[in-house]
Amino acid sequence: MDWITTVDHKKIAILYLWAGGLFFGIGGLEAILIRIQLIKPMNTFLDAQTFNELITMHGTTMIFLGVMPVIFALMNAVIPLQIGARDVAFPFLNSLGFWTFLFGGLLLNLSWVMGGAPDAGWTAYTPLSGKGYSASHGVDFYTIGLQIAGLGTLIGGINFLATIITMRAPGMSFMRMPMFAWATFITSAIILFAFPAVTVGLVLLTFDRILDANFFDVAGGGNPVLWQHIFWIFGHPEVYILILPAFGIISEVIPTFSRKRLFGYSSMVFATILIAFLGFMVWAHHMFTTGLGPVANALFSVSTMLIAVPTGIKIFNWLFTMWGGQVRFTTPNLFAAGFIPTFTMGGVTGVMLASAPADFQFHDTYFVVAHFHYVIVGGLVLGLFAGLHYWWPKMFGRMLSESLGKWTFWTFIIGFHLTFFVQHFLGLMGMQRRVFTYLPNQQFDTLNLVSTVGAFLMGVGMIIFLVNVFLTSRRPADAPDDPWEDGRTLEWTIPSPPPEYNFKQTPLVRGLDAFWKEKMAGHKGMTPAEPVGPIHMPSATILPFLMSVGIFIAGLGFMFSRDEFSSSIMSFLFNNYIVTALGLLITFGSMLMRSLFDDHGWHIEPEELEGR
Amino acid sequence: MTTAHAEAADGTLPHEPEKATLEGRNKVLAFWLFLGGEAVLFGTLFATFLALRNQTNEGPSAAELFHLPLVAAATLLLLVSSLTSVFAIQAMHRGNVAQLRNWLLVTVLLGLAFLILEIYEFSVYVRHEEFGMTTSAFSSAFYTLVGFHGAHVAFGILWIAVLIGQLLHKGLTVVTAPKIYVSAMYWHFIDVVWVFIFTVVYLLGKVG
Ligand code: HEM
Ligand SMILES: [Cu+2]
Numbered sequence: 001m002d003w004i005t006t007v008d009h010k011k012i013a014i015l016y017l018w019a020g021g022l023f024f025g026i027g028g029l030e031a032i033l034i035r036i037q038l039i040k041p042m043n044t045f046l047d048a049q050t051f052n053e054l055i056t057m058h059g060t061t062m063i064f065l066g067v068m069p070v071i072f073a074l075m076n077a078v079i080p081l082q083i084g085a086r087d088v089a090f091p092f093l094n095s096l097g098f099w100t101f102l103f104g105g106l107l108l109n110l111s112w113v114m115g116g117a118p119d120a121g122w123t124a125y126t127p128l129s130g131k132g133y134s135a136s137h138g139v140d141f142y143t144i145g146l147q148i149a150g151l152g153t154l155i156g157g158i159n160f161l162a163t164i165i166t167m168r169a170p171g172m173s174f175m176r177m178p179m180f181a182w183a184t185f186i187t188s189a190i191i192l193f194a195f196p197a198v199t200v201g202l203v204l205l206t207f208d209r210i211l212d213a214n215f216f217d218v219a220g221g222g223n224p225v226l227w228q229h230i231f232w233i234f235g236h237p238e239v240y241i242l243i244l245p246a247f248g249i250i251s252e253v254i255p256t257f258s259r260k261r262l263f264g265y266s267s268m269v270f271a272t273i274l275i276a277f278l279g280f281m282v283w284a285h286h287m288f289t290t291g292l293g294p295v296a297n298a299l300f301s302v303s304t305m306l307i308a309v310p311t312g313i314k315i316f317n318w319l320f321t322m323w324g325g326q327v328r329f330t331t332p333n334l335f336a337a338g339f340i341p342t343f344t345m346g347g348v349t350g351v352m353l354a355s356a357p358a359d360f361q362f363h364d365t366y367f368v369v370a371h372f373h374y375v376i377v378g379g380l381v382l383g384l385f386a387g388l389h390y391w392w393p394k395m396f397g398r399m400l401s402e403s404l405g406k407w408t409f410w411t412f413i414i415g416f417h418l419t420f421f422v423q424h425f426l427g428l429m430g431m432q433r434r435v436f437t438y439l440p441n442q443q444f445d446t447l448n449l450v451s452t453v454g455a456f457l458m459g460v461g462m463i464i465f466l467v468n469v470f471l472t473s474r475r476p477a478d479a480p481d482d483p484w485e486d487g488r489t490l491e492w493t494i495p496s497p498p499p500e501y502n503f504k505q506t507p508l509v510r511g512l513d514a515f516w517k518e519k520m521a522g523h524k525g526m527t528p529a530e531p532v533g534p535i536h537m538p539s540a541t542i543l544p545f546l547m548s549v550g551i552f553i554a555g556l557g558f559m560f561s562r563d564e565f566s567s568s569i570m571s572f573l574f575n576n577y578i579v580t581a582l583g584l585l586i587t588f589g590s591m592l593m594r595s596l597f598d599d600h601g602w603h604i605e606p607e608e609l610e611g612r
Numbered sequence: 613m614t615t616a617h618a619e620a621a622d623g624t625l626p627h628e629p630e631k632a633t634l635e636g637r638n639k640v641l642a643f644w645l646f647l648g649g650e651a652v653l654f655g656t657l658f659a660t661f662l663a664l665r666n667q668t669n670e671g672p673s674a675a676e677l678f679h680l681p682l683v684a685a686a687t688l689l690l691l692v693s694s695l696t697s698v699f700a701i702q703a704m705h706r707g708n709v710a711q712l713r714n715w716l717l718v719t720v721l722l723g724l725a726f727l728i729l730e731i732y733e734f735s736v737y738v739r740h741e742e743f744g745m746t747t748s749a750f751s752s753a754f755y756t757l758v759g760f761h762g763a764h765v766a767f768g769i770l771w772i773a774v775l776i777g778q779l780l781h782k783g784l785t786v787v788t789a790p791k792i793y794v795s796a797m798y799w800h801f802i803d804v805v806w807v808f809i810f811t812v813v814y815l816l817g818k819v820g
């Protein structure tokens with residue numbers, strides 16, 4: 001119950017972590033099934049339809065329900081602490097964002113047991129995702145589930161923007177803000193401007209499928225290429241929503257374990273902003289082969305390649321930070337160090353793909369699959385592992401085992417390169433992606449076997465990580481405030497895990513790497529910026545949960561509104577939009593409750609603070 | 613952190629009560645951000661409409677369909693309602709709760725009138741022109757864009773109505789003021805979107 005009603009950012013972080021971990025596991029199982037099917041030519045382990053459902057759900061689940069929530073988990077756990085705030089700007093909305101994400105994800109995954117998962121690829125290209133080619137409810141689960149989950153992401157983005165703009169501790173100017181906070185800030189801005197586009201795209205596709213609208217249906221005057229534009233105007237920035245937080249994490253971990261300040265801090269900030277800006281200008285590089293014409297292809301090709309410049313700046317800054325530092329290869333830093341070359345390789349194949357003529361060759365082959373897994377798994381997932389190992393003691397008060405952590409690292413990264421490195425060559429040799437099998441003796445056999453073995457090794461790495469988490473959770477919570485001893489930022493100045501009000505007194509920030517600065521000046525902790533006083537706390541509430549349940553019910557109701565049911569009661573309820581209305585009633589009713597009954601929260605008094 | 617109720621207790625409200633607390637300032641800021649997102653949402657809908665506006669699939673075209681006097685009347689209603697919401701905020705800044713309530717009421721009624729005209733317009737199209745969601749790509753884009761705006765108006769009406777109730781119940785405080793201020797921002801935004809709809813959908817549809 002406590003977990004359902006909590007509005008504490010630290011608990012919401014843990015909720016995001018468990019939920020994201022769950023979906024990540026589901027997506028991982030799907031990946032393993034895909035790889036088993038591809039282990040040898042003409043395999044009959046899966047049929048084509050199931051294979052299509054699996055690749056669709058794997059891509060969708062990993063991106064929207066697997067890694068995004070883990071990113072949000074780290075942001076929620078760390079950002080208020082790093083900027084010296086007691087909470088996020090809108091604790092209520094924070095909880096709402098989590099629950100809408102979770103119920104959207106559940107809705108999407110219900111498709112497995114309710115008549116067929118989506119099967120049109122995670123990009124849901126029309127007309128493949130139209131009723132003509134995809135008649136089950138699968139794609140409806142996709143559109144409506146993602147819509148609901150996307151709502152949560154948008155809410156979270158706005159919340160972080162407001163938090164970072166208004167709630168930084170005294171003295172923390174923007175140019176003294178930790179890089180992870182910067183990354184969160186920019187990422188949230190991208191979310192704000194990219195997600196509404198996919199919201200519209202999903203609405204249009206829903207209308208085409210459920211209300212027989214004609215947006216993408218050529219027979220009715222519609223245009224399938226429109227879907228591609230809308231999807232990628234969102235989809236490409238989405239890639240940066242994923243990778244910028246990883247950049248942020250790496251920029252925290254490397255200086256800590258090099259005992260040096262981040263090299264080129266301000267160039268890092270501007271590179272981040274530039275990447276975000278360019279990220280919006282390059283969407284059509286996913287559409288070179290659609291037939292946009294040479295002028296458009298040339299422009300998008302060049303603008304895409306430009307992104308390599310700020311990205312290169314970042315890579316070199318990390319290297320220069322380590323250069324001459326007292327580098328300690330703890331588990332987080334191993335992941336960070338592994339990130340750099342792996343991500344760089346993904347970047348290099350990115351530039352190759354950005355060349356439009358070459359892309360005509362690479363398009364829809366395993367070369368593309370290899371590329372984006374180098375970026376997303378080799379970049380983001382390694383970054384997340386670095387971040388999780390780094391902040392785990394702060395989140396849970398317990399150190400993860402270093403030796404198990406190193407085992408996780410080595411099995412995962414070796415498995416990763418085995419899986420995906422060979423896929424570059426499979427792609428160059430012409431193996432198509434999204435095809436459920438291949439013929440023997442095309443020289444695909446051995447490399448596919450290698451790839452599948454690698455995937456299992458990655459799975460072993462994941463299992464070691466879970467074992468580590470499990471064993472750690474049974475040990476006493478005795479992590480010190482600053483467990484890595486070289487912490488540079490504010491989160492390391494308070495207990496692990498932090499008390500629910502985070503800071504007894506808001507700290508005064510006197511420079512970049514605020515805590516490090518005080519340590520160098522010989523101080524034990526931060527100078528407070530305020531006297532000890534009563535702390536205002538928001539109350540727990542069930543309303544965000546109820547609102548999300550309402551949206552979930554409304555979504556299901558709308559989805560089945562045109563179905564014929566064997567029972568007349570069901571038909572009556574669904575075909576007259578009664579279920580939909582009921583769901584909306586729950587949601588709007590909860591909103592009304594929120595509006596009518598003010599909640600002033602409560603206070604923690606100074607005596608209580610001292611008592612601890 | 614200053615708390616809301618403590619400040620309201622002494623009776624005098626600051627000049628801009630919506631920005632008196634951190635919560636209030638956060639709310640206004642976040643709402644600006646939210647409107648940024650809404651702008652992208654409507655931008656995408658407009659782009660879709662522009663891409664499909666000539667795809668009539670042998671159904672009625674914009675020039676045959678639209679009846680400008682009706683739309684002009686609706687436009688007038690909505691523009692005036694934006695003005696009355698400005699009056700409401702001015703009354704709030706003067707601390708005049710009665711005037712604030714009245715102007716909000718007028719705003720809601722004007723919004724309601726607009727909505728009724730729009731529903732009437734749609735029903736004429738559907739019944740007499742055989743122009744429904746499924747007719748053509750143009751019709752789908754039209755109903756989605758204009759309907760989305762209409763849904764925003766409907767939500768705005770409900771929202772401001774609830775706020776009026778809250779105002780009667782609790783009076784003007786540093787808690788209610790930011791909500792009222794933000795709802796006025798929302799209302800202006802809807803109005804601006806409508807100006808674009810009037811131009812891009814209706815005028816452009818009539819002219820060419
Ligand atoms: C960890 C082990 C993973 C393995 C073994 C794996 C394997 C695969 C395979 C075999 C495909 C199908 C390629 C095709 O036929 O198109 C695929 C597609 C994909 N994967 Fe993964 N994957 C893994 C992790 C991830 C992660 C962590 C993400 C995202 C965060 C991800 C995102 C995607 C996407 C977006 C697609 C494209 C799906 C499509 O094109 O329909 N994968 N993956
Ligand atoms: Cu891209």
